[in-house]
Amino acid sequence: MFFRDRIALAKPLAFALCLLPFAHLVWDATHGTLGPDPVAQLEHRSGDWALRLMLATLAVTPLRRLSGWHKAIRFRRMLGLFAFFYASVHLTIYLVIDLGGFWSQLLGEIVKRPYITVGFAAWLLLIPLALTSTQRMMRRLGRHWQQLHRLAYLIALLGVLHYFWLVKADHREPALYLAIWIVLMLVRLPRQARAARTPPTNAAILLKD
Amino acid sequence: MRRHHIIAPLPSSITPDPVYRRRRELLKLLGLGAVGLSAGCNSPAAPPAATATPPIPGKTMTIARRVDDAGGESQTTYADATHYNNYYEFGTGKADPAANSGRFVPRPWSLEIAGLAEKTGRYTLEDILGGHALEERIYRMRCVEAWSMVIPWIGFPLGDLLKRFKPLAAAKYVAFTTVERPAQMPGLAYPVLDWPYREGLRMDEAMHPLTLLTVGMYGRELPNQNGAPLRLVVPWKYGFKGIKAIVKIEFVERQPRTTWNAAAPDEYGFYSNVNPAVDHPRWSQKTERRIAGTGFNLFGNRIATLPFNGYAEQVAHLYSGMDLRKNF
Numbered sequence: 001m002f003f004r005d006r007i008a009l010a011k012p013l014a015f016a017l018c019l020l021p022f023a024h025l026v027w028d029a030t031h032g033t034l035g036p037d038p039v040a041q042l043e044h045r046s047g048d049w050a051l052r053l054m055l056a057t058l059a060v061t062p063l064r065r066l067s068g069w070h071k072a073i074r075f076r077r078m079l080g081l082f083a084f085f086y087a088s089v090h091l092t093i094y095l096v097i098d099l100g101g102f103w104s105q106l107l108g109e110i111v112k113r114p115y116i117t118v119g120f121a122a123w124l125l126l127i128p129l130a131l132t133s134t135q136r137m138m139r140r141l142g143r144h145w146q147q148l149h150r151l152a153y154l155i156a157l158l159g160v161l162h163y164f165w166l167v168k169a170d171h172r173e174p175a176l177y178l179a180i181w182i183v184l185m186l187v188r189l190p191r192q193a194r195a196a197r198t199p200p201t202n203a204a205i206l207l208k209d
Numbered sequence: 210m211r212r213h214h215i216i217a218p219l220p221s222s223i224t225p226d227p228v229y230r231r232r233r234e235l236l237k238l239l240g241l242g243a244v245g246l247s248a249g250c251n252s253p254a255a256p257p258a259a260t261a262t263p264p265i266p267g268k269t270m271t272i273a274r275r276v277d278d279a280g281g282e283s284q285t286t287y288a289d290a291t292h293y294n295n296y297y298e299f300g301t302g303k304a305d306p307a308a309n310s311g312r313f314v315p316r317p318w319s320l321e322i323a324g325l326a327e328k329t330g331r332y333t334l335e336d337i338l339g340g341h342a343l344e345e346r347i348y349r350m351r352c353v354e355a356w357s358m359v360i361p362w363i364g365f366p367l368g369d370l371l372k373r374f375k376p377l378a379a380a381k382y383v384a385f386t387t388v389e390r391p392a393q394m395p396g397l398a399y400p401v402l403d404w405p406y407r408e409g410l411r412m413d414e415a416m417h418p419l420t421l422l423t424v425g426m427y428g429r430e431l432p433n434q435n436g437a438p439l440r441l442v443v444p445w446k447y448g449f450k451g452i453k454a455i456v457k458i459e460f461v462e463r464q465p466r467t468t469w470n471a472a473a474p475d476e477y478g479f480y481s482n483v484n485p486a487v488d489h490p491r492w493s494q495k496t497e498r499r500i501a502g503t504g505f506n507l508f509g510n511r512i513a514t515l516p517f518n519g520y521a522e523q524v525a526h527l528y529s530g531m532d533l534r535k536n537f
């Protein structure tokens with residue numbers, strides 16, 4: 001058997017699944033089926049998936065607690081890294097394809113436009129998380145690893161804000177993402193309160209993989 | 210320079226469908242149709258969705274002359290201009306108006322003329338159009354969201370219509386209202402804006418020869434999603450000033466309340482002239498993404514936005530002495 005257990009077997013599948021929206025995007029881009037404003041489509045869809053995967057990453061822990069399926073944690077890093085991947089694709093499309101040739105405009109934009117500022121900040125903050133996502137870094141950072149990776153809550157919120165601020169009038173969809181973020185934070189509250197009294201035990205499970 | 214010049218007087222209908230189709234195929238042959246993300250991805254096999262351009266629906270309109278006011282810039286395809294719309298009465302997604310406007314009944318139609326004019330009353334669409342020679346005007350259309358199109362509209366100068374009702378000297382502005390039909394316009398169920406949609410122009414703007422009362426596009430009657438049967442096109446202003454499905458025109462003394470201005474006064478001014486020097490508070494207006502040509506280009510869509518959308522020569526004088534940063 002190549003695979004240690006069923007989770008190890010499921011991982012390539014999950015990987016392929018996470019890559020599917022990207023494959024779809026490339027397919028549409030190469031077949032001219034992105035609609036009248038292809039660049040906007042590329043931006044919206046890559047951004048949507050970055051946000052969705054970011055929230056999915058944050059949903060892993062509550063899911064474990066509610067379902068008792070503790071092995072779910074072993075998918076978390078992959079989800080987080082894919083969130084970073086889609087955020088990077090999103091930023092690259094904006095920089096290279098959309099703003100291509102008008103980069104002088106960009107430098108001003110990052111500072112001047114709150115929605116671009118928060119979006120860019122979210123991407124920047126994802127970098128240290130991606131870099132410290134390896135098991136070695138996890139061991140090395142020990143207790144600090146978890147503290148650092150709490151940034152994920154803030155990053156997801158920045159992502160939601162980024163979406164909220166670019167919408168012209170219909171805020172229903174970004175509001176839905178915000179609601180999901182709030183729920184994901186609320187379900188953590190009682191635990192966080194208890195965690196303050198007892199030391200965390202997550203590390204042991206994380207390092208098993 | 211961009212001048213208001215006549216290209217050629219045409220006997221009747223313009224560019225027939227086969228020409229549209231041939232143009233696409235030609236571009237496909239040249240390999241401009243599909244541009245991949247990476248260089249190796251160019252697919253010479255044309256995608257079926259892009260080649261099978263269906264004939265343009267709707268009744269052909271007879272036009273008296275054709276004017277290119279877009280400096281020969283390449284036109285947006287009919288498919289793109291009719292499937293990428295902001296018309297919140299049918300939903301807030303760009304594809305919603307095309308998908309949700311099938312139940313809308315644009316004919317018969319009546320238009321109310323009200324306010325400070327010698328003649329007022331309710332008129333049928335035929336009354337309104339009677340006696341006006343239709344012309345094709347190819348205009349740039351710049352959306353406040355920083356994308357743009359080039360569209361061949363069909364209509365006649367709004368001023369020619371307004372003069373018929375002899376506006377009084379006290380009439381300083383013209384106010385427009387869109388129809389409100391919840392049963393036919395599903396977007397009205399959600400109060401994303403304060404319905405019905407309202408727009409307005411200063412009298413001199415309304416009387417300007419570029420301001421087009423529009424009934425058709427691409428040689429045919431307007432499709433529902435583009436504002437059938439009667440809409441406004443004001444090419445030097447952001448697209449939302451071009452109110453659709455107009456049921457009321459009123460001559461008023463004071464600057465009328467307009468929908469987007471009321472929704473966010475700091476973001477959408479009453480004038481809303483295209484101005485690269487005055488950014489939207491949340492995004493830049495210096496450049497725009499042009500949706501035109503083959504309909505599918507990944508690169509090179511972004512172009513510089515011109516003051517008054519390139520119509521400064523014709524309209525800048527209307528605003529001389531005004532602070533355009535304050536009166537944005």
